Amino acid sequence: MRHTLSTPKGRISTAKRVQTMPEDASLSLLTPVPEEKLQAWLKEFYGKKVEIEERELLRHRDLSYVERLKVRDALPASLIYKQVLPPWDIEQDLHERILIPSITNSAQLYMSAHYGEVTAMFLEDLGNIQVKDVATKEIAQRLGEDLAKMHRSYCYRTDELVHMNILSTLLPIDYVEFSAKLTRKLSGWKLASKSQAKSLKTLAATLAPRLAGEPFSLVHGDLYAENIIKRQERLFIIDWSWFTMLGVPLMDLATVTMNHPKNGALSRYCEEIIDAYCFEAGRDAQDVRRVLPHAETLSRLLFLNWLVERRSRGIMGTTVGPVDRLIASIVDELIERLAAIPA
16 A cells, blocks of 8 residues: 655654665765655554664665664564665565565565655565675575576466566567667667667577577566575565566576676575576476576666666666766677677
């Protein structure tokens, strides 16, 4: 249910603030909602006025602002308080209408609210132990199994999810048209030459038949180890967002086994993840390994799409630098990947 509350008088309790993740100062960062609004929402959720004893800033970017709130004498004793702007506000619909926590191992959404364009969400606090920092062989195997179970479960819901019209859908038959739309924008911005645009279209046409036989399911879309939390013996997936879609689920397996800084220590256990995934999914591991590089390339093409989306919205920066510079590097990477695909 969406909550819209009037702003009460009074101020929020003073609390210790901890900042743990600095962001690129070149970005125009999201302006958090007024403190009195937060206090009103917390009162609505807890049924009484509560005192915040500690606030930990986890992320502050142009489209999102995330804190961990620890409250005194109330349960739950801590919450993840997330504020997002469009198109990141799709996360509310994901939690309310699509994600089943027992299947996706996602956080519970306790309450959502709105203030202007900002969507605020109060989520279950799963802790801060990221798998990228604590990965072991056993964790990798459990992750592979959990991921396969999730993909299998959502395979049976795809017709229902498509008709909800919440998630984007990308099938292999759509890759060429998808790439053509990207290249038209890149060419219009003079960020891709004619030969580069042609290569991107060729890449899409090359990937399509190689992924055409893959299942169709829910895809997290940004499944790096930093988005997987370990709490006791369970693994939880966080940050379901704009990247989440209906498509080829091997993209998730490819992303989480990619040699990428966001995967941290988990990168040492890629084979264990793949073997466990294939065993649980009933798939031949050798066949999956042949397809994974193509799924990984597709995930990079979708990352390029996110950069194009940002630029289309007039956002010229990212947390790692200017959009145009990053677009150029991803275009070059994708063309290199095309050259490496056997004929």
